[in-house]
Amino acid sequence: MGDNTNMPTLGNQNEELILKSITMKRTTVTLSTIAIALLTITVISCKDGKKETNDKEGAHMEMGTEEGHHHESSAGEMDHGTMDHDMGSSDAQGTSVIDSYLQLKDALVADNKDEAAKSGQALASALGSFDISGYDEQQQKELSDIIEVAKEHGEHIAKSDIGHQREHFEGLGKDMVDFIAITGTSKTLYQQFCPMYNNNQGGTWLSASNEIQNPFFGSKMLTCGKVQKEIN
Amino acid sequence: MKVLKIIALVVLLGFVGIQFVPTEPNLSDVVPDTDFMSVNQVAKDIEHDLRVSCYDCHSNNTQYPWYNKVQPIAWFLEEHIKEGKEELNFNEWGDYSDRRKRSKLKSIASQIEDDKMPLSSYTLIHKDAKLSVEEKERILTLVNDLMEELDN
Numbered sequence: 001m002g003d004n005t006n007m008p009t010l011g012n013q014n015e016e017l018i019l020k021s022i023t024m025k026r027t028t029v030t031l032s033t034i035a036i037a038l039l040t041i042t043v044i045s046c047k048d049g050k051k052e053t054n055d056k057e058g059a060h061m062e063m064g065t066e067e068g069h070h071h072e073s074s075a076g077e078m079d080h081g082t083m084d085h086d087m088g089s090s091d092a093q094g095t096s097v098i099d100s101y102l103q104l105k106d107a108l109v110a111d112n113k114d115e116a117a118k119s120g121q122a123l124a125s126a127l128g129s130f131d132i133s134g135y136d137e138q139q140q141k142e143l144s145d146i147i148e149v150a151k152e153h154g155e156h157i158a159k160s161d162i163g164h165q166r167e168h169f170e171g172l173g174k175d176m177v178d179f180i181a182i183t184g185t186s187k188t189l190y191q192q193f194c195p196m197y198n199n200n201q202g203g204t205w206l207s208a209s210n211e212i213q214n215p216f217f218g219s220k221m222l223t224c225g226k227v228q229k230e231i232n
Numbered sequence: 233m234k235v236l237k238i239i240a241l242v243v244l245l246g247f248v249g250i251q252f253v254p255t256e257p258n259l260s261d262v263v264p265d266t267d268f269m270s271v272n273q274v275a276k277d278i279e280h281d282l283r284v285s286c287y288d289c290h291s292n293n294t295q296y297p298w299y300n301k302v303q304p305i306a307w308f309l310e311e312h313i314k315e316g317k318e319e320l321n322f323n324e325w326g327d328y329s330d331r332r333k334r335s336k337l338k339s340i341a342s343q344i345e346d347d348k349m350p351l352s353s354y355t356l357i358h359k360d361a362k363l364s365v366e367e368k369e370r371i372l373t374l375v376n377d378l379m380e381e382l383d384n
Contacts, residue, residue, distance in 0.1 A: 146331065152335070
């Protein structure tokens with residue numbers, strides 16, 4: 001500092017000024033870019049986040065309910081077809097719910113989070129388009145309660161890590177048993193139980209095979225559990 | 233210097249501008265009959281815990297600190313609260329089916345046990361919302377009691 005003020009040459013001063021103004025400009029530009037970027041990010045990220053979830057959740061729903069008359073959609077969801085052709089056949093509707101559930105179970109057995117998420121979403125949309133009008137009043141009440149809760153489980157499974165997916169899958173066990181008790185099914189299913197899940201509180205699930213393949217622990221404890229009951 | 237001023241002005245104007253974008257504050261004077269505390273017998277201390285740690289996002293009435301009324305924070309919060317209420321609204325507890333109550337009680341227990349709720353982004357500012365070990369225990373006991381009640 002002292003040296004410069006004592007004997008500044010004209011050239012030096014100019015140089016210094018230029019340098020100063022360049023660095024200042026740079027800082028200004030950087031600072032303002034950062035400020036604007038931050039602002040945009042906050043604004044956009046809110047909107048985007050919203051849009052994304054809408055897209056995710058909306059994609060199947062729209063086709064299943066709002067535009068219920070579309071024939072096919074993305075890969076092999078059967079519920080749309082059900083809406084169109086089998087309005088009266090509760091078994092076909094129920095089958096699509098049960099099939100999505102079983103796919104979900106298989107994905108969890110295989111420790112496959114992404115597949116589980118897909119099946120969870122498929123289950124939610126199959127439930128969302130399930131027509132309860134053919135049942136009596138009391139059954140309708142119970143079915144709509146089951147569907148409301150089970151759909152929520154499916155939606156959560158669609159967007160969670162595998163631990164959380166399994167928690168919701170455990171919740172689904174009872175809902176599915178009660179659902180099938182009303183709708184019936186042409187499939188033979190096995191109600192299975194693992195006593196160790198959730199700090200030894202245990203968890204129930206359904207399988208199409210009487211062999212145990214544990215969806216709560218996956219490869220960690222594949223064969224833990226027992227068949228409790230045969231359905232059908 | 234000029235550039236800096238202009239940019240500062242633009243940013244400032246933008247900031248002021250977004251304050252006028254309307255948000256719907258989550259405020260309600262009415263505590264409905266369906267509120268968790270009306271439907272269930274809840275001890276005063278647990279009621280206090282739940283109100284402080286959960287009700288801001290899981291009821292129709294949020295206690296907003298002043299900075300939460302400022303954009304863009306208010307937007308961020310609006311989304312959070314909307315989502316929170318969709319998942320669980322203590323004010324609407326009495327309207328839930330027994331099945332849904334059971335499912336929600338299970339989720340409350342596991343979220344609290346795993347320290348996933350209250351959200352860490354929330355307790356960062358609301359220090360008092362953080363649940364101590366004892367507070368967690370007494371909430372979990374209540375949740376278990378309510379689940380047993382439902383099963384009987």
